Amino acid sequence: MGTMTDMTTDPPRGASTWDLDLWTHLTSHVEAERGLLEEYSAVAEQSESKAFSYLVKLLIEDEVRHHRIFIELAKSLKTDAEMRREDPIVPYMDFVRADRAALLDATKQLLVSEARDARELKRLQRELRDVKDTTLWSLLVDLMQRDTQKHIAILRFVRKHAGRKSVL
Numbered sequence: 001m002g003t004m005t006d007m008t009t010d011p012p013r014g015a016s017t018w019d020l021d022l023w024t025h026l027t028s029h030v031e032a033e034r035g036l037l038e039e040y041s042a043v044a045e046q047s048e049s050k051a052f053s054y055l056v057k058l059l060i061e062d063e064v065r066h067h068r069i070f071i072e073l074a075k076s077l078k079t080d081a082e083m084r085r086e087d088p089i090v091p092y093m094d095f096v097r098a099d100r101a102a103l104l105d106a107t108k109q110l111l112v113s114e115a116r117d118a119r120e121l122k123r124l125q126r127e128l129r130d131v132k133d134t135t136l137w138s139l140l141v142d143l144m145q146r147d148t149q150k151h152i153a154i155l156r157f158v159r160k161h162a163g164r165k166s167v168l
């Protein structure tokens with residue numbers, strides 16, 4: 001996490017107030033998430049319960065990803081604010097570079113697959129009703145149902161914006 005330390009101590013040069021406010025917000029969130037991550041790790045290691053440790057590890061996976069994304073947002077803000085001639089880690093909305101019809105086709109196809117996935121998970125969830133309070137299985141399927149909703153949100157974003165003019 002050395003890169004983050006350098007990054008937090010070093011706000012973007014020549015940045016606007018908006019940039020600096022957002023920078024402060026993003027980097028302080030990174031610090032908060034790191035504290036949470038350490039808390040979770042300690043809790044997972046100490047517990048006698050394998051079920052609890054298993055679930056906390058799932059949370060940790062998410063928090064690690066959140067941590068990474070916040071760092072990427074902060075770095076991209078910096079690249080942007082300093083007007084450097086390099087691509088930010090979080091790319092610009094360059095959907096326009098792609099063949100619009102092909103992109104929309106692929107997105108629609110993926111949305112169909114996710115919808116099918118959602119239906120299958122729902123059916124699976126019904127099958128698990130009997131063990132819903134005695135195993136972790138139903139919870140895990142519930143989490144996958146939420147992930148599927150997230151995947152659908154990502155694809156809908158692409159579908160909505162792929163046809164528009166880019167801000168490049």
Ligand SMILES: [Fe+2]
Nearest residue numbers: 033062063066
């Ligand atoms: Fe988080």
Ligand SMILES: [Fe+2]
Nearest residue numbers: 114117148151
């Ligand atoms: Fe999915």
